[in-house]
Amino acid sequence: MALFSRRNKSDSDDASADRPDSTIEPGEQPVDPAGPSDATPAAQQAPAAPTVGISMSSFRGVGAGPENPSAPPLSARPSARQPGPMEAPEAPETVQGLRDNALLGIALAEIKDQPEPAQLLNVARQLLQGHVFLRVKGDARALLAEGKDLPLAVANRGDEQLVLAYSGGMALRASVEADGDHDTSAMGQPVMALLQHVLGGSYAGIVLDPASGDNRAVLPKALLERMVAEVDPELRIKTALCETRDETTASTIVDAMVAEAPMWIAVAQTEEGGPVGVAESRSAGGERYLEVFTHPLELLALGRGDQPLPVKPLQLAKALAGDAELTGVLIDPAGPWIRLTRDELAPVIALAAEDTAPTS
Structure with a gap:
């Protein structure tokens, strides 16, 4: 049974189509309805895909000695960000039956004004921990029982659409309060299911916590593709860590x-x-x-x-x-x-x- 619905831009609005979320306002949210332009802040652009310019043969394989036997091991240098806690914080249950993604919420809370590229990378890595909340038009359980696709909230950026996702119940409620559309449901989904849905469609990316003031982020499709290409599909170690x-x-x-x-x-x-x-x-x-x-x-x-x-x-x-x-x-x-x-x-x-x- 399909959990998500997709539509072509030419399709008319109906009860089973992804819907624009009115909390995305021109000039206020990080998604520019006029589309990208030269004036778009660099922090909102997709970070350059990281490259690995050093081959295994460069240092003779892990565990092999360096070419210069007297060279000391490379100690970890100071980081630009402070290391996080050893264990993930206990996640509150702000929607009955669904726990927040506390790690993602903490990463988003670090953003002030326009997000820095390093902050977006931090958000992206924590997005891979666990699950997200999605906003569905209507009663999600009833729609599933009827075998219907779920109309997810989306934001429009010119001709592009971005799926809206939330770190927790409070962020989702902020969107509901902002647009007044209470005919909505919250649904928790594993993050890999969301990423596969976005990458399998014509979406341009994801907007996280869109109505949470500065604490929101846009992850473009190029970054999502890199995330999925290099991740463990089962998130085995990440799941155990969080x-x-x-x-x-x-x-x-x-x-x-x-x-x-x-x-x-x-x-x-x-x-x-x-x-x-x-x-x-x-x-x-x-x-x-x-x-x-x-x-x-x-x-x-x-x-x-x-x-x-x-x-x-x-x-x-x-x-x-x-x-x-x-x-x-x-x-x-x-x-x-x-x-x-x-x-x-x-x-x-x-x-x-x-x-x-x-x-x-």
Whole structure:
């Protein structure tokens, strides 16, 4: 059964068509109804797609020594943003039966005036945590029971349409209060379902929390495409990081790592013409943790200038097996984050031994 409806621009308005949301006003919201122009602030444009200009052979593979054996490891440099909390905050239930996406709400709350590119990257990475709220014209349950598509709220930008999504119930209520249309329903949807719907249609992007003053953001289709192209479709590690932690959290993440959930490391050249280093974090006690990221956005949002480089489980296993002084890994330092010790990473490290075991 379809959860979403699509229409051509030539289709007439009816009860099953996506509808414009009147909370998007000319000159007031970040979506310009007149369409893009030279006067559009740069912060509202799609950030340039990040590129990785360093190949694995540049530093002889993860775990291999640098060309200059005396070169120290690359310690993580100060970030442009403060690391987030280790665990996600408890999400309130502002709509009965639906919890807010607290991480996305916090990221949007950082925006003041026009959003900076780094702030949009932070919003984009937190959008990948969990779910969003959608606004549906009419009674969503009744429409589904009747087998009808759900007419989602959209914003118009010239000839383009952008889907409206919300971090929580309060943001959605702000839209209802702004336009007075109370014939509306709130529906929670996994974020991947929303992204696939947007990218599968003719939409130009997503508007998040459109009636929340400065705390709103526009994510263009080009950025959404990059997000989906490099994400784990099942969001295995990200989901474990944003849920309440228990004794199974570490093993759940390690299992996902062994099963080849996408991972990245941070690499940079220590000096012009010098060796390429892999970033690691160090605790106050001097413990060394290799930094690992679930998506390039997790690294780029830190604003350190490092390059994301994909890493396979076997490469990570060899890095840990080849350096006994590595305490473990630190996943997604921007938060929510987790440190995993060598003992917890034993199934990953075992991949290195299996790779070198003689075959009969």
